[in-house]
């Protein structure tokens with residue numbers, strides 16, 4: 029990657045003309061906040077676990093393209109794969125979006141279909157920003173266990189559901205210290221190696 033220029037309004041406009049923005053399960057203030065944090069990421073690549081229709085990925089893809097980063101996207105593309113007692117989202121929820129649709133929308137992204145972390149490539153390191161939007165305890169725990177060691181110092185892990193999904197809160201509180209929360213979201217910055 030070569031730069032850290034922000035995703036300006038003008039760029040957003042240009043990108044919307046090129047590629048329609050899919051609806052996101054995240055509200056507009058949430059998306060704005062996500063972009064603001066993503067813009068603070070150090071050099072390195074981006075990951076999103078929990079893509080659904082690709083609404084939040086639209087912003088991350090645009091930012092990655094602008095800044096010469098690679099975006100890695102992980103989803104079952106068959107809806108929520110499991111639900112433990114602590115979770116609130118039913119199995120199969122968020123179904124109905126194919127991997128091919130996301131592939132056509134974001135041709136330069138690396139897309140992995142299936143249950144994370146089983147789909148995680150062994151050689152994926154150097155992560156600067158990780159958007160964790162996969163709702164369930166087990167999925168979020170897997171993001172922390174498998175992706176934190178692959179993040180660069182100063183890398184940012186952003187939890188969309190930290191305070192509004194009980195499984196998310198439990199996974200984050202068990203796995204990480206120093207999470208900063210605001211509204212229902214949480215952000216953790218990796219210090220050291």
Ligand SMILES: C[S@@+](CC[C@H](N)C(=O)[O-])C[C@H]1O[C@@H](n2cnc3c(N)ncnc32)[C@H](O)[C@@H]1O
Nearest residue numbers: 052053078080083084103104107143144162167
């Ligand atoms: C809330 S939706 C993502 C919303 C999306 N970020 C947006 O902007 O609309 C959660 C997604 O997480 C996915 N998911 C949850 N756990 C997963 C896992 N372990 N592996 C792969 N996908 C998972 C579900 O399939 C679902 O599509």
